[in-house]
Amino acid sequence: MIARPLTRRAALALLGAAALPAQAPAQTPGTAPAGSAAPAGTAPPDGGWRHGLSLLGEPKYPPGFTHFDYANPDAPKGGLVRFGSQGSFDNFNMIVAGVKGDLESQIPLIYDTLLAQAQDEASTYYGLLADGVRPAEDIGSVVYRLRPEARWHDGKPVTTDDVVFSFEVLKENSPQYAAYYHNVTKAEATGPREVTFTFAEKGNRELPQIVGQLPVLPKHWWQGKDATGKTRNPTETTLEIPLGSGPYRLARFDAGRTATYERVPDYWGRDLPVNRGANNFDTQRAEYFRDATVMIEAFKADQFDWRTENIARNWATAYDGFPAVREGRILKEEFPQAGMGIMQAFTLNLRRKKFSDERVRRAFNLAFDFEEMNRTLFYGLYKRVDSFFFGTELASSGLPEGRERAILESVKDKVPASVFTAPYKNPVNGSAEAVRANLREAVRLFQEAGYEIRGNQMVEKASGQPFTVEFLGYDNSAERVVLPYRAALERVGLKVSLRVVDPAQYQNLVRGFDFDALALSNWAESLSPGNEQRDFWGSAAADRPGSRNYAGIKDPGVDALIDKVIYAGDREELVAATRALDRVLLAHNYVVPQWSSNVSRTLRWNRFAHPAVLPKYGASGFPTTWWYDKDLAAKTGAAR
Numbered sequence: 001m002i003a004r005p006l007t008r009r010a011a012l013a014l015l016g017a018a019a020l021p022a023q024a025p026a027q028t029p030g031t032a033p034a035g036s037a038a039p040a041g042t043a044p045p046d047g048g049w050r051h052g053l054s055l056l057g058e059p060k061y062p063p064g065f066t067h068f069d070y071a072n073p074d075a076p077k078g079g080l081v082r083f084g085s086q087g088s089f090d091n092f093n094m095i096v097a098g099v100k101g102d103l104e105s106q107i108p109l110i111y112d113t114l115l116a117q118a119q120d121e122a123s124t125y126y127g128l129l130a131d132g133v134r135p136a137e138d139i140g141s142v143v144y145r146l147r148p149e150a151r152w153h154d155g156k157p158v159t160t161d162d163v164v165f166s167f168e169v170l171k172e173n174s175p176q177y178a179a180y181y182h183n184v185t186k187a188e189a190t191g192p193r194e195v196t197f198t199f200a201e202k203g204n205r206e207l208p209q210i211v212g213q214l215p216v217l218p219k220h221w222w223q224g225k226d227a228t229g230k231t232r233n234p235t236e237t238t239l240e241i242p243l244g245s246g247p248y249r250l251a252r253f254d255a256g257r258t259a260t261y262e263r264v265p266d267y268w269g270r271d272l273p274v275n276r277g278a279n280n281f282d283t284q285r286a287e288y289f290r291d292a293t294v295m296i297e298a299f300k301a302d303q304f305d306w307r308t309e310n311i312a313r314n315w316a317t318a319y320d321g322f323p324a325v326r327e328g329r330i331l332k333e334e335f336p337q338a339g340m341g342i343m344q345a346f347t348l349n350l351r352r353k354k355f356s357d358e359r360v361r362r363a364f365n366l367a368f369d370f371e372e373m374n375r376t377l378f379y380g381l382y383k384r385v386d387s388f389f390f391g392t393e394l395a396s397s398g399l400p401e402g403r404e405r406a407i408l409e410s411v412k413d414k415v416p417a418s419v420f421t422a423p424y425k426n427p428v429n430g431s432a433e434a435v436r437a438n439l440r441e442a443v444r445l446f447q448e449a450g451y452e453i454r455g456n457q458m459v460e461k462a463s464g465q466p467f468t469v470e471f472l473g474y475d476n477s478a479e480r481v482v483l484p485y486r487a488a489l490e491r492v493g494l495k496v497s498l499r500v501v502d503p504a505q506y507q508n509l510v511r512g513f514d515f516d517a518l519a520l521s522n523w524a525e526s527l528s529p530g531n532e533q534r535d536f537w538g539s540a541a542a543d544r545p546g547s548r549n550y551a552g553i554k555d556p557g558v559d560a561l562i563d564k565v566i567y568a569g570d571r572e573e574l575v576a577a578t579r580a581l582d583r584v585l586l587a588h589n590y591v592v593p594q595w596s597s598n599v600s601r602t603l604r605w606n607r608f609a610h611p612a613v614l615p616k617y618g619a620s621g622f623p624t625t626w627w628y629d630k631d632l633a634a635k636t637g638a639a640r
Contacts (some may be wrong), residue, residue, distance in 0.1 A: 079628020
């Protein structure tokens with residue numbers, strides 16, 4: 001299952017897909033209609049419609065519940081919240097990809113989906129546009145029943161034609177959605193309010209939820225004419241303000257600089273149980289900045305309200321001397337990231353022959369001195385990533401046992417023998433002795449792979465060509481992590497360079513796999529992995545432009561284990577299969593793992609309040625269930 005509240009569809013954005021290492025905000029909660037609930041593939045108790053779907057058992061909330069536990073149904077409405085975003089934008093058509101900018105967080109503000117995710121349950125969804133869902137017992141299809149009261153912002157009803165149109169136009173024109181819905185063969189209206197999705201395979205437990213995440217677009221608007229009389233074209237970029245059905249509408253914008261969203265006072269779903277206590281701000285505004293340093297100064301100057309700080313140096317040094325922090329007008333707060341795992345890494349492009357040898361890739365890991373970097377650059381705030389599911393129970397450790405070993409035995413001819421005998425371990429540096437030993441081992445591995453040192457340079461023995469590597473980054477923060485790494489790699493004899501480009505160019509280069517190595521890439525993982533693993537590591541995604549298989553992995557053992565994850569019959573089997581997949585990915589040394597933390601570090605101008613209970617899997621829950629606090633704002637200054 002795509003990671004939520006961290007996006008599983010990080011590539012899908014209202015303004016296009018930015019392959020940047022950013023975390024996506026939580027989904028806007030949906031509704032729980034009448035009916036019964038049960039895991040997909042089992043018959044509900046009354047044989048009828050379900051009000052929710054869970055991959056892990058029964059949904060927590062029963063039919064008729066009043067609100068989520070982490071929402072305050074009496075939260076006041078009003079006020080403004082402002083966000084900062086690095087980059088720009090030139091398009092409001094989410095159907096087409098390959099454009100500048102990243103307004104990913106605004107998708108759930110404008111467009112409702114069939115289902116919406118609960119932030120205090122793992123992999124559990126309740127109806128939003130749909131008031132009922134009915135998977136086939138063999139999970140070969142699923143039927144969604146639309147709410148009769150669902151409306152577009154122009155007052156017209158949301159129809160089955162809109163759902164079918166959305167599925168077809170997104171799958172046809174968006175590479176990301178085409179890949180995501182690859183196993184969904186058809187959507188068709190099968191009743192006045194019912195849409196049936198047919199799957200290419202049976203037993204895939206995630207597919208009913210995956211189609212439930214479909215953003216539904218207005219067919220009548222897309223087939224109508226714009227203000228100039230021209231028929232709209234879903235395949236073209238546009239700065240025309242879109243028509244939506246969600247809790248907010250795009251009210252105005254300054255292209256590339258700012259976009260303002262206003263709460264829809266007569267939003268059709270405002271009183272649904274899971275919307276109670278949510279969407280409390282009258283206005284949400286996104287401010288765009290071209291430079292990361294300028295963004296920090298803009299935040300200090302009170303040009304936006306909330307900042308997630310991903311750079312350890314900034315967290316440790318950039319704010320504490322600032323008067324507003326000392327006075328309590330800006331609050332620094334860490335929120336636990338309990339609902340996600342992550343792999344963050346230097347990613348080597350296996351499509352380039354020089355990275356195809358596993359020994360070369362391991363040599364790159366040996367040269368990476370994380371311990372010294374963590375001490376000198378990161379203020380000791382990070383841990384070394386040692387799993388593709390770091391921070392969760394899904395991470396492999398020790399030697400495989402029980403069900404995990406049985407799964408690995410079933411694909412024994414396709415996986416490295418070492419997975420049965422040696423746990424994965426990152427090299428440990430941090431001292432002069434350890435560094436020398438690891439660099440010597442790196443040189444030895446290069447030599448085994450067909451290279452040798454000539455005149456202090458690592459060259460291919462057969463051709464005499466020097467080994468070069470160019471790291472690709474999208475802002476100047478890449479220099480801080482690549483330059484120390486470059487020094488170590490140069491000691492091995494490599495010729496290393498760093499190329500920093502603007503976010504739009506970076507996005508296009510990554511989509512086309514036109515790079516040697518990525519300075520920073522990450523994959524957010526939910527507690528219930530599934531079909532997205534095909535896009536992350538599957539052979540079919542390796543050469544598909546826009547996929548997140550950045551490394552270009554093509555391995556039959558990995559493919560077989562991805563299927564084991566997708567078709568797991570219960571939670572125990574899912575955990576075992578995921579650990580087995582993790583173990584094999586690590587054994588191949590596809591990436592050089594970097595660092596991560598189990599907390600989200602945030603700063604905010606102290607104008608906002610939140611419920612006593614925060615969502616277990618939604619980190620802070622900001623801004624969905626927070627609200628503007630007039631008393632706090634009065635003390636902080638410059639009420640909004």
